[in-house]
Amino acid sequence: MRRLPLLRLPLLRLPLLRLPLLRLPLLLCAALALLSGCRYNFIPVIPAEVSLELPLRLTNATLQRQGGELLVRAKVEGPVSKGYLSVVWYSGDAELGRDSRYLDGAGRSAEFRLMAPDKADYKALLLYQGVLLRQLDLREVDSLK
DSSP: OOOOOOOOOGGGGGGGGHHHHHHHHHHHHHHHHTTTOOOSHHHHHHHHHOOOOOOOOOEEEEEEEETEEEEEEEESSOOSSSSSEEEEEEEEEEEEEEEEEESSSSSSSSEEEEEEOOOOOEEEEEETTTEEEEEEEEESOOOOO
């Protein structure tokens, strides 16, 4: 039976690798260099495109007194479908009145007035098609004490 010759690696013929103290650290460095490569662990999922439509919102809404009247000014931003912007007036817990304005794409601002000669704590609720958008407060009398 014939013996096969041992395979000799060309790396072992280098003079530095014949020293036993240098063999192990060099082999460890080579193994770490091969094993520590940066790779993806997964393929990132690319989500479908999302169409975003911002909801209707009020900007520049104010409640203030002008003489014997209360004045609410409001401007609507965002997609406006034809509908009504309404206000509900309160003094404390008592409802004082309601009013509404028709808004469409061209008319995006509204102004509401209420006769209120007495000073009190007033609030106005602004609703668009029955959905509450904002509450405005005007405190003229310190009733919270």
